[in-house]
Amino acid sequence: MSEKQAEPRLLDKAAHTLEASAILEELNVDSETGLGDQCAKDTLARNGPNELRPPKKPSPVKVFLAQVANAMTIVLIAAMAVSFGTGDWIAGGVIAALVMMNVLVGFTQEWKAVKSISALESVGSPLATVIRHEGGGSKVQGRAIRLSTTDVVVGDIVAVKNGDVVPADARVLPGHLSNLECNEALLTGEALPVGKTVEPLDDPNCPVGDRTNMIFAGSTVTKGRARAVVVTTGMATELGKIAAALDSKAQSNKTGFARFRENVAVAMGISGTTPLQMKMNKLAYTILFFAVILAIIVVSSTGYSTIPDSIATYAVAAAVSLLPASLVAVVSMTLAVACRDLADRNALVRRMDAVETIGGVTDICSDKTGTITLGRMVLKKAWIPGDMNDKEDLGKSYSVETSADPYFPRGMICETEDDEHDHGDEDECDACIRELDPRLHDLVQSGALNNMATIHRGKGEKGYEADGDPTEIALQVFAHKAGLGKPFLTHAKTHGAPLKQMLTRDSTTNIGAPHVEVHGHFEMLVEHPFDSTVKRMCTVWEYLPIQGERQQHGEDLIVYMKGAVERVMERCTHVGMGPDRIELTERAKKTINERMDALASQGLRVLCLAGKYIPMSQKDGVKTMKRDELESSCGVLGLVGIYDPPRPESRGAVMDSHMAGIVPRMLTGDHAATARTIAISVGILPEGVKIPETAVMTGPQFDALSEAEIDALPELPVVVARCAPETKVRMVDALHRRGRKTVMTGDGVNDSPALKRADVGVAMGLNGSDVAKGAADMVLSDDNFSTIVRAIRKGRSVFQNLSKFLIYLLSGNVAEVIVLMIGLAFRTDGVAVYPLSPVAALWINTVAADPPALALGLEPTDKHTMEFGPENFQNMFTPSWFLDTIGYGTLMGAQTLANFVIVQYGVADGAVDIEPYCNDALVGLQNGCDIVFRARGTAFATLEIILMLHAITCKHVTKSIFSMNHLENRTLLWCVLSLILIVFPILYIPAIDDRVFQVKGLTWHWGLVFGQAILYLVLAELYKMARRAYVRSRPPKAEHPAVVEGRRRGVPLHMADTIASPSAV
Structure with missing residues (x-):
């Protein structure tokens, strides 16, 4: 050896095709003495540490700005600016408080998710045993030392034994190999260990799993011992190549106007983001459009002459009344609660709105080993x-x-x-x-x-x-x-x-x-x-x-x-x-x-x-x-x-999937016979029923088909054996071309591209690689297939709850718009009288509406959730949803206007001369607007009390309010009771009633209020009765053969929430 050892350089050819002696000579290293300490330090300084490039984590500022850039938040900021611009400090202050609440709640929940994932990924670097020597000379002796895997460099001689994690890609050396086997499931998906040899291979492009003279970073030694010379480290390893592929984003091939339109859609948040964010952003822009129209209508009611401040304030109130002001906060808090619940059930959510997305999936593409099965022989x-x-x-x-x-x-x-x-x-x-x-x-x-x-x-x-x-x-x-x-x-x-x-x-x-x-x-x-x-x-x-x-x-x-x-x-x-x-x-x-x-x-x-x-x-x-x-x-x-036996709870989870109209698919590296047997035992394939030839395929068979041939198949295979990473990606793409939404579950590096391509990627926390966890939207801490089904059930519950409180919030907005806009027609001598003051409108739209909306987001999961097809959990804004929103909103608005008209024009017979000052609290108090204020008080009490009854009605779209269990959601019950009671101090506390809300206390008017409340319950119950009759008239859904067989054999079906006993057979 020379006094100063030359630094090793990268190989020109694939290491598995070269003789070990040639690699040692090329890298200028001896298998007995290893690298010199100084040479290793120089190589480390030149090539960098042996680690994967960590994914960029969002900073607190970026997370905060993402909340501010939310479409609904921007709309509210615009409304706030108009309010302050017109001198309406109360309305502007209320909207400003809402903006702060939305941003802070969203930031808090997103940052908690970022920190949770950072904690999951912050695992200590393992140690590696390498052979190195000090100095030079003719009597150099190598010594085995233990150091961090990040300090391993190209040319290092690593010694591995049973239980070790291989620190880098290395070529096995002759003379030191003793019965070495490595578990490379994280790279190849193959459950069984791979025996290692020292002979060179001919094919430079053979698959990783066939390179038997190589050991790979991230794999585990299950038997024997060996020495190997490191040929690549860090991002140059097979593990690093997959990580790099995941970091690279596909570039759009659109040009010209199409590219410009795509960029605008991405900037507006209606494309290139998550499904839930796109839904909410589209809703925000739609509402903004109509809100501007409402404001213009209010201003035009003056004939575009001199516009008094009261009209400008009323225009802002009318526009804001159409905005579900707290929607962002309610959605964020609902998702956050669901994420915490899932975390308690072994599912850590990396992207909050994935909880809602997973509820609408049609397929679960899952690995077998360790997910459906125990991962142990x-x-x-x-x-x-x-x-x-x-x-x-x-x-x-x-x-x-x-x-x-x-x-x-x-x-x-x-x-x-x-x-x-x-x-x-x-x-x-x-x-x-x-x-x-x-x-x-x-x-x-x-x-x-x-x-x-x-x-x-x-x-x-x-x-x-x-x-x-x-x-x-x-x-x-x-x-x-x-x-x-x-x-x-x-x-x-x-x-x-x-x-x-x-x-x-x-x-x-x-x-x-x-x-x-x-x-x-x-x-x-x-x-x-x-x-x-x-x-x-x-x-x-x-x-x-x-x-x-x-x-x-x-x-x-x-x-x-x-x-x-x-x-x-x-x-x-x-x-x-x-x-x-x-x-x-x-x-x-x-x-x-x-x-x-x-x-x-x-x-x-x-x-x-x-x-x-x-x-x-x-x-x-x-x-x-x-x-x-x-x-x-x-x-x-x-x-x-x-x-490798199935998990005891896998069959029940698969049965739940079939009942829910979800197709579980097994994509595994095992042989076809093994895959078929496991698929039948857990119910993925029906037992005792003739199975179509295309239901079970091998990876090579599936990969041999073109996209056109795959699309021509009557049904895609539900079991794919000997499955390669590319096969999984092709399966996800084939499902997408059929308009289906898929979950991809996996634990290995080989699963990562498909995890990222799927609608929801789910990685395994116990046996999963860091690369897979980084590509996933959700990480399971128990590696259990049934936890996926629990997450789907929770996702469906979140979808239903989002639908419930959106119906509640937006129907309330519809009611307010009807009251405020039709109220412009109530005129005396050309002067409009407002049925609700701007402050009262903001109160109902924020303080009265928000707590019940949040409580509706906490509704427990319906026990029948998994008995409906996924199509019921994909498009929230269906015709029936619009019918509920518009119908309930119109009913509440009409009842509120009816009571206002009865008091103002029926009982009072329009006797009061309405002057412009009746729309101004400070002046109106001095000019005999008592009847107007009492009519507004009646309208205010009517709308708020009916809105509270509407919150309870929204607990279920068809179930009668009298057959609901109101104690299962005590939060909603207390919100409703509290907000009904708070109407009384608003109407009777001096200064608050007339100076702030422009209302007066009621006497006989309460008969009108509670009469309308009873009428609302009667009409709502009749409407639900008609909905139930329609549902009963529809034909029942055909059950999957595996579910039918399970019922015949007495197999419990709803098992996704059960935890198997350690002694269960």
């Missing part, structure tokens, strides 16, 4: 061969009871019907075994000993945890359930002790475990780890009896082997391993293969276990014995079927 079936020469004894099948915790070492083992044609997902338990059959004993013991996995009780309430390869963990849990866990078999101090003492010293008993006695312990002599080329693993064991006990197996050593069925059977010559073993004939091979096919058809990963005895005399030479010789002439012990 479980042994479900076992089979031991019988006397292959006896047609009546071809073998025995067993089913293993599993719980919600796949590592829970307790569960019954049941003998089941041995039917080679059984492809179903359920088995009838013929008998729970209490004693292990000798052949089953050999199978279980083989799985326990020929196994490097461990299980242990977690801290606190975490249940049980496990370390090691997922397949070996499943075998070890099975062995514990059978009473033959590896600790029990290998530790002499526990000879004869019950299993419970191996796992915990508490009083928990292993109910269901067979009775097992072992009078000695096993010691491992040789291990040949799993090799991806031969797809087998074998170990050699010696049994050491307790002193005074007889050797259980004579003077023999035991060889155990497991692996792929075809690879194990090619090394076997017999069935069984004891003195009663029989020859492995062609007929026996056929029987074993038939059982393998039966298990595989159920979506299980099938392993074969084998073993044999070798003489104790070979003990000294067994460690040098060739692997091929050790594995020869073994006897087949049996087959086991392993799978």
